[in-house]
Amino acid sequence: GAGVSQSPSNKVTEKGKDVELRCDPISGHTALYWYRQSLGQGLEFLIYFQGNSAPDKSGLPSDRFSAERTGGSVSTLTIQRTQQEDSAVYLCASSPSTYNEQFFGPGTRLTVL
Amino acid sequence: GNSVTQMEGPVTLSEEAFLTINCTYTATGYPSLFWYVQYPGEGLQLLLKATKADDKGSNKGFEATYRKETTSFHLEKGSVQVSDSAVYFCALILSGTYKYIFGTGTRLKVLA
Numbered sequence: 001g002a003g004v005s006q007s008p009s010n011k012v013t014e015k016g017k018d019v020e021l022r023c024d025p026i027s028g029h030t031a032l033y034w035y036r037q038s039l040g041q042g043l044e045f046l047i048y049f050q051g052n053s054a055p056d057k058s059g060l061p062s063d064r065f066s067a068e069r070t071g072g073s074v075s076t077l078t079i080q081r082t083q084q085e086d087s088a089v090y091l092c093a094s095s096p097s098t099y100n101e102q103f104f105g106p107g108t109r110l111t112v113l
Numbered sequence: 114g115n116s117v118t119q120m121e122g123p124v125t126l127s128e129e130a131f132l133t134i135n136c137t138y139t140a141t142g143y144p145s146l147f148w149y150v151q152y153p154g155e156g157l158q159l160l161l162k163a164t165k166a167d168d169k170g171s172n173k174g175f176e177a178t179y180r181k182e183t184t185s186f187h188l189e190k191g192s193v194q195v196s197d198s199a200v201y202f203c204a205l206i207l208s209g210t211y212k213y214i215f216g217t218g219t220r221l222k223v224l225a
Contacts, residue, residue: 004156031211042117043157043202043215050211091156102213104149104156 002026004105006092012111013082021077021108025094032069033102034077036061037089046090049075082112115140119203119216126193126223134188134219136177136203144205146170146179146186151200151218160188160201193223 005024013019025032034046045059049069060066064082069075079086089109093102120135138144145164149157161170166181175190186203203216 033213035215042217043213045212048211056211093157101147101159101162102157104158106154106156 004092004094004103006090006105006108008108009106010109010111012113014113015084016081018078018080019082019110021079021090021110023075023077023092023094023105025073025075025092026096026103027073029094029096029103030072031095031097031100031102032075033093033095034067034075035091035093037091037107039088043091046077079110082110084112086110087112115144115205115207115214117203117205117214117216119201119219122200122218122220124219124221126221128195128223128225129192130223132188132190132193132197132221134201134203134221136186136188136216138184138186138203138205140184140205140207142207142209144207146177147204147206147213148175148177148186148188149202149204149215151202153199157202193221195223195225197221198223 007022030051032049035043047067048056064080067077089107091107093104095102116139147162148160150160151157161172163170163179169178177188200218200220202218206213
């Protein structure tokens with residue numbers, strides 16, 4: 001079946017612009033995670049959604065970052081007024097439940113000029 | 114705090130060589146441990162896991178044993194192939210939580 005998909009695969013933007021990154025999880029997966037992967041760094045947790053519960057936004061690095069998940073399915077990560085330090089690969093993962101294996105999308109590579 | 118430490122890469126091996134990638138962890142509770150692999154241009158995928166002490170996870174010729182006494186989960190393979198070239202991530206999740214903690218990844222390059 002279809003895996004986790006993310007779009008766009010690559011995004012180049014100018015400093016100060018807003019960007020939206022999209023994640024389509026595997027159908028039926030209730031848990032959804034966003035991570036940031038910077039060069040030479042591990043995966044940095046950003047946000048976690050579980051079903052209809054309030055998301056855990058504790059990993060969002062600043063108030064320029066926000067995310068939503070509509071209908072318990074598709075998720076969008078929005079970065080406002082992008083900065084060069086936002087350049088990274090943004091990964092989305094979904095899971096059938098919290099303690100199970102995570103299934104990752106291929107990521108969106110964001111470059112802020 | 115809770116953390117995962119992996120050996121720095123890149124690790125470069127010849128085909129059929131023995132592979133070890135070290136992973137140690139610090140955790141306040143009883144974690145489950147994972148190895149994920151990221152092939153070029155793809156997302157991370159689960160390679161193997163172990164949920165309690167002395168468990169051995171295995172898949173595709175790779176193995177790792179959960180060693181509570183040394184807080185380690187080293188990844189091994191007896192004979193690597195060029196197709197094993199990828200980045201390998203060690204990770205943990207504590208029981209009763211939902212936050213995975215990942216290591217920084219170790220790049221493996223296997224030469225023919």
